[in-house]
Amino acid sequence: MPEEYLVFKGGIYMELVNKGTECPFLCWSCRKKFFSFDCPHNSIPFFDTILFEKLIQTMIKKATQIKTDGKLVSARPAVKAEIPGTIFLAKENAGCPKADVLVKEGDHVNLGQTIGMRHASGYDEPILATCSGTYSGLEKHYYRNGKLTNFLKIENDGLDTYDESVRERSDEDIASLSKEDIIQILKDRSVTGLGGSSFPTYVKLDTGKNIGTILVNAVECEPYVCADSLLIRDEFDSVVGGIKTVMQALDCHDARICIRKKDVDLMNFCISGLNELGEHDIVVCPVKNFYPQGWEPALIKSALNLEMEEGMVPEDYGVMSFNVSTFWAIWKAVKYNLPVYERYVSVSGDGINTPTNFIARVGTQASSLIGQCGGFKGDKDKIVVLGGPMSGTSIQKDDGIITKGVACLYVADSVEYKEETCIRCGSCVMSCPVHLQPVSIMNAMKSMPVDKDKVKQLEPLKCIECGLCTYACTCGINVMDYVKRAKVVAKLK
Numbered sequence: 001m002p003e004e005y006l007v008f009k010g011g012i013y014m015e016l017v018n019k020g021t022e023c024p025f026l027c028w029s030c031r032k033k034f035f036s037f038d039c040p041h042n043s044i045p046f047f048d049t050i051l052f053e054k055l056i057q058t059m060i061k062k063a064t065q066i067k068t069d070g071k072l073v074s075a076r077p078a079v080k081a082e083i084p085g086t087i088f089l090a091k092e093n094a095g096c097p098k099a100d101v102l103v104k105e106g107d108h109v110n111l112g113q114t115i116g117m118r119h120a121s122g123y124d125e126p127i128l129a130t131c132s133g134t135y136s137g138l139e140k141h142y143y144r145n146g147k148l149t150n151f152l153k154i155e156n157d158g159l160d161t162y163d164e165s166v167r168e169r170s171d172e173d174i175a176s177l178s179k180e181d182i183i184q185i186l187k188d189r190s191v192t193g194l195g196g197s198s199f200p201t202y203v204k205l206d207t208g209k210n211i212g213t214i215l216v217n218a219v220e221c222e223p224y225v226c227a228d229s230l231l232i233r234d235e236f237d238s239v240v241g242g243i244k245t246v247m248q249a250l251d252c253h254d255a256r257i258c259i260r261k262k263d264v265d266l267m268n269f270c271i272s273g274l275n276e277l278g279e280h281d282i283v284v285c286p287v288k289n290f291y292p293q294g295w296e297p298a299l300i301k302s303a304l305n306l307e308m309e310e311g312m313v314p315e316d317y318g319v320m321s322f323n324v325s326t327f328w329a330i331w332k333a334v335k336y337n338l339p340v341y342e343r344y345v346s347v348s349g350d351g352i353n354t355p356t357n358f359i360a361r362v363g364t365q366a367s368s369l370i371g372q373c374g375g376f377k378g379d380k381d382k383i384v385v386l387g388g389p390m391s392g393t394s395i396q397k398d399d400g401i402i403t404k405g406v407a408c409l410y411v412a413d414s415v416e417y418k419e420e421t422c423i424r425c426g427s428c429v430m431s432c433p434v435h436l437q438p439v440s441i442m443n444a445m446k447s448m449p450v451d452k453d454k455v456k457q458l459e460p461l462k463c464i465e466c467g468l469c470t471y472a473c474t475c476g477i478n479v480m481d482y483v484k485r486a487k488v489v490a491k492l493k
């Protein structure tokens with residue numbers, strides 16, 4: 001297997017085939033025997049075993065291998081992006097459907113000042129200014145879920161005047177912080193998961209469970225994204241500071257920085273960095289190379305050889321994981337009382353003139369970063385994706401906003417989208433890491449009226465939006481899009 005290919009689930013697939021017990025195609029439901037000649041859906045017309053195996057091999061290749069990007073921007077150091085004249089901060093977000101704005105139009109705000117409060121059921125999430133300037137009301141832009149969303153607009157005065165809450169803590173002060181103190185700081189500074197979840201870190205940390213192992217998710221398995229690996233190289237001491245803070249809060253003495261086996265240089269960099277710092281409770285943990293290895297259950301399986309049972313969470317096993325950039329943010333909050341006002345972002349893809357890694361101000365418009373990359377390449381229409389090419393969301397225009405959870409902006413030439421009729425090949429089923437039946441979900445969504453009971457029964461809420469079903473689809477169908485819409489239906493009462 002060439003190094004540039006990542007393998008996912010091929011073994012499981014062949015195991016099924018070798019067992020010869022169950023049809024691997026979409027009609028799982030009928031539970032007919034493998035090679036059954038009386039398949040009610042005529043899905044298995046391949047009586048020739050050799051031909052059949054060949055087809056399976058082709059399907060495995062399509063469904064389980066993701067080519068890594070030969071044109072990755074990882075070799076380029078991250079550069080500070082220009083700080084735009086206007087900054088946009090989401091009022092509501094995917095987790096918090098309600099929010100209050102705590103400033104009036106025309107008010108002066110400082111970097112780090114709390115200017116709003118988002119509300120979810122069960123927790124609040126402050127909105128902190130990421131520059132100083134004048135609050136000038138709300139404006140709609142695209143959020144990373146692809147929806148037009150209200151954003152608070154700050155006219156940047158270019159001074160970056162810090163709010164009085166921003167202050168440095170001494171090492172002694174930090175060493176004396178209790179778990180409750182750390183949780184309060186992370187809440188006040190609105191630190192959230194920077195790997196894409198955007199879930200408040202203080203809520204996650206506020207567990208009553210004993211945590212024996214902390215996993216640092218530095219896997220970054222999605223093609224075109226390399227923001228985390230650059231952050232590790234630039235900010236290693238801060239990352240370690242964040243890890244030690246979480247260990248202190250949880251009274252944990254085992255932390256593992258999880259890096260793909262193929263990233264040998266990065267692993268060596270971290271090992272020598274830890275040696276220099278004399279850290280013995282933090283180690284480097286090589287994990288597998290496939291996508292989605294960064295998905296929490298897959299990470300835990302690889303790092304700890306622990307298979308999570310359905311309905312359980314990592315804390316039930318004494319494990320907690322955070323993205324590596326979240327540890328950087330934790331350290332900035334604890335050491336300087338700073339919010340997440342900037343983040344590493346890879347701007348990449350074939351549709352951009354000069355793919356670049358940026359340290360960008362949170363609240364920057366996508367168009368600004370694209371402009372700093374020399375703009376779009378060529379005359380063809382472009383597709384702009386907020387997030388990585390697998391799990392990101394394409395937006396209609398380039399005015400999506402870089403929020404805390406956006407690690408990548410992917411730009412590609414737009415191709416005419418022609419959805420062919422599903423041939424019931426089962427590739428999407430075989431590629432789904434959470435064992436859903438994306439094709440069945442799609443069919444339930446296509447029924448008129450939508451079969452809500454069927455949709456719920458197929459459990460689309462388990463979907464982690466990895467994009468593998470779309471990637472694997474033989475007929476170019478955006479299967480994940482149907483599953484995402486099914487999630488909305490499944491939430492209806």
Ligand code: SF4
Nearest residue numbers: 432463464466467469
């Ligand atoms: S996007 Fe959802 S349904 Fe599709 S493969 Fe990933 S987890 Fe499964």
Ligand code: SF4
Nearest residue numbers: 422423425426428473
């Ligand atoms: S949706 Fe695509 S991958 Fe899934 S069964 Fe149909 S053709 Fe195959």
